[in-house]
Amino acid sequence: MEPEERAPSLLEAIKDFSEHSSPVDFVIIAQHWEMFLTGIGYTLLIVAVSLIVGGALSLPLAVARAYRTPIVNQIIFGYVYVFRGTPLLVQLYLVYYGLGQFEAVRDSIFWPVLKDPLWCTLLTFVLNTAAYTTEIFRGAIEAIPYGEVEAAKACGMSSFQRTTRIVLPNALRRALPAYSNEIIFMLHGSVVASTVTIVDILGAGRILNSKYYLAYEGFLAAAVLYMLLVLIITRGFKVWEKHWHAHLRPREV
Amino acid sequence: MDTVIAYLPSILRGTWITIAVALCSILLAVLLGLLGAWGKLAVSKVANIFADAYTTLIRGVPDLVLMLLLFYGGQQLLNDLGDYTGLWGYIEINHFTAGVFTIGFIYGAYMTETFRGAYLAIPSGQIEAGVACGMSPGLVFGRIIWPQLVRYALPSFGNNWLVLLKTTALVSVLGLHELVWESFTAGRSTRQLFSFFFVTLLIYLVLTAISDVGLRWLDRKYSVGVRRA
Numbered sequence: 182m183e184p185e186e187r188a189p190s191l192l193e194a195i196k197d198f199s200e201h202s203s204p205v206d207f208v209i210i211a212q213h214w215e216m217f218l219t220g221i222g223y224t225l226l227i228v229a230v231s232l233i234v235g236g237a238l239s240l241p242l243a244v245a246r247a248y249r250t251p252i253v254n255q256i257i258f259g260y261v262y263v264f265r266g267t268p269l270l271v272q273l274y275l276v277y278y279g280l281g282q283f284e285a286v287r288d289s290i291f292w293p294v295l296k297d298p299l300w301c302t303l304l305t306f307v308l309n310t311a312a313y314t315t316e317i318f319r320g321a322i323e324a325i326p327y328g329e330v331e332a333a334k335a336c337g338m339s340s341f342q343r344t345t346r347i348v349l350p351n352a353l354r355r356a357l358p359a360y361s362n363e364i365i366f367m368l369h370g371s372v373v374a375s376t377v378t379i380v381d382i383l384g385a386g387r388i389l390n391s392k393y394y395l396a397y398e399g400f401l402a403a404a405v406l407y408m409l410l411v412l413i414i415t416r417g418f419k420v421w422e423k424h425w426h427a428h429l430r431p432r433e434v
Numbered sequence: 435m436d437t438v439i440a441y442l443p444s445i446l447r448g449t450w451i452t453i454a455v456a457l458c459s460i461l462l463a464v465l466l467g468l469l470g471a472w473g474k475l476a477v478s479k480v481a482n483i484f485a486d487a488y489t490t491l492i493r494g495v496p497d498l499v500l501m502l503l504l505f506y507g508g509q510q511l512l513n514d515l516g517d518y519t520g521l522w523g524y525i526e527i528n529h530f531t532a533g534v535f536t537i538g539f540i541y542g543a544y545m546t547e548t549f550r551g552a553y554l555a556i557p558s559g560q561i562e563a564g565v566a567c568g569m570s571p572g573l574v575f576g577r578i579i580w581p582q583l584v585r586y587a588l589p590s591f592g593n594n595w596l597v598l599l600k601t602t603a604l605v606s607v608l609g610l611h612e613l614v615w616e617s618f619t620a621g622r623s624t625r626q627l628f629s630f631f632f633v634t635l636l637i638y639l640v641l642t643a644i645s646d647v648g649l650r651w652l653d654r655k656y657s658v659g660v661r662r663a
Contacts, residue, residue: 266596266642267635268603271614275635278621279628369496376607383499390506397507400499408494 206395210402213389217402220385224410227371227381230303232364235310242311243318244344257315264312270373272309277301277377298377306374310367317363321356322348354425361418365411372407382406438629441620445630448616449637455533455602455612460595462538467545474550485546492543497536498604504536505608529610537605541598548594552586553579585656592649596642603638613637 199208210217242261245253264272280286280295294300325348333343375384386399438445473485492500509527516522556579564574606614613634621630 263635263639267638268600268614270603270606271631271634271638274614274618275628275631278618279631282626282628372496372498373604375498383496383502386499387502396510397503400503400507404495404499404503407496407499408491411494 205401206398209393209395210389210398213385216380216385216388217382217406220380220382221406223374223379223384224368224371224381227302227306227374227379228364228367231306231310232367235307236314238307238311239314239318240349242315243322246315246319247322261312261315264309265316269305269309269370270376273302273305273373273377276305298379302374302377302379306367306371309370310363313363313366314360317356317359318352320359321352324355325351357418357422357425361415364414368407368410368414437624437626438633441624441630444616444620445613445633448611448613451530451610451612452602453641455530455537455605455610456599458534459537459541460598462534463541463545463594463598466538466542467549470542470546471549471553474546475553489543489546492540497540497601498607500540501533501536501604501608504539505532508532529605529608533602533605533608533610537598537601541594544594545591548587548590549583551590552583555586556582581656585660588649588653588656595649596645599641599645600638
């Protein structure tokens with residue numbers, strides 16, 4: 182004879198508790214860890230690519246703004262004003278849903294790129310973060326003590342040498358705290374990618390919720406993951422800042 | 435352009451709802467911000483812990499995630515609670531209320547930091563002087579703290595307002611019939627999504643430009659008597 186009833190294993194007990202007694206079903210989140218891992222991958226990819234490309238784009242723009250290059254300055258100001266004055270969501274919708282309205286776009290060689298949600302997201306995010314970063318760098322360049330520039334002039338440096346040797350290294354260091362904020366904003370802003378079908382962290386949470394008709398598990402998991410990422414980034418920047426701001430620290434007597 | 439003009443009434447209705455959401459939530463955010471700043475500056479350890487938890491939790495999580503969590507999860511929680519206690523029946527939160535509460539709740543955390551910083555910028559000697567003159571705490575707040583609190587908080591408040599205004603676009607994801615939702619619907623049925631989103635972009639641009647002017651006016655009003663180099 183086989184035993185009628187066997188004691189439930191620990192794993193089953195946990196599963197049962199999670200499904201029926203606990204307000205949040207942890208097991209179902211854990212079962213989909215692979216989806217959340219891909220989500221983290223997409224979020225990090227989008228944020229990293231936008232920040233790197235957008236940052237590189239913003240450097241010459243910021244220099245042109247800070248040096249008040251005529252005409253170029255006004256054009257950049259307009260670009261920055263539009264991107265900072267409108268919601269990222271609308272910008273993304275305009276690119277992803279909007280561009281397909283024109284036949285010229287649909288027939289062009291760019292269409293395979295422009296109908297892909299990931300490429301659209303990257304394009305929009307790069308332009309968006311470049312606008313914000315331009316303002317950050319411009320402020321940092323303008324905050325450089327004029328004496329430093331004067332000293333460089335007195336040493337006979339050309340305008341290009343002054344910019345690359347004195348102005349930019351100094352300005353980029355000073356921009357670090359504001360820039361770390363921009364990174365957090367970008368991470369926070371990247372969630373709108375989930376509205377154009379990209380499975381980032383929030384996208385994974387939304388899929389989990391709609392698949393099992395849940396109210397909070399997926400969003401809760403996403404919230405915790407985003408918070409962990411923010412924590413790691415802010416900690417990392419503190420260490421980095423300490424290194425790059427060594428010359429600005431008050432001298433120990 | 436003709437199609438956009440044909441849909442103008444619904445676009446304007448959406449714009450109005452966007453403005454209403456923004457105004458209601460900034461009001462809630464200011465109230466929560468004052469409460470949070472009080473909690474952070476209070477002597478009570480419990481108040482400190484609550485206020486700190488509020489700001490770190492909210493500022494660590496993206497607004498759309500919180501919005502979805504509070505909208506879907508909050509509704510579920512409210513109904514579960516009603517089931518459990520038997521105090522109320524099935525409740526359905528409408529989109530407008532949900533949007534205002536979530537945005538207000540999120541930006542309350544940012545406002546907490548705004549007001550805390552502004553309060554700390556007021557020289558404590560002035561408050562002591564007020565007390566020494568025999569002013570009641572209410573009088574000290576009304577005559578000394580509040581006017582300067584507004585002055586110091588204004589730049590950061592302005593920033594928060596502009597960010598909040600842009601955040602209202604996210605409420606369309608919950609399904610509130612505001613500007614973005616209206617243009618999405620109109621654009622989809624006419625197959626002219628670009629035109630409609632372009633108009634949406636312009637409307638947001640106008641709203642931020644108006645806010646800029648208004649904030650500059652407020653700044654002038656509240657910095658009367660401040661000498662600037």
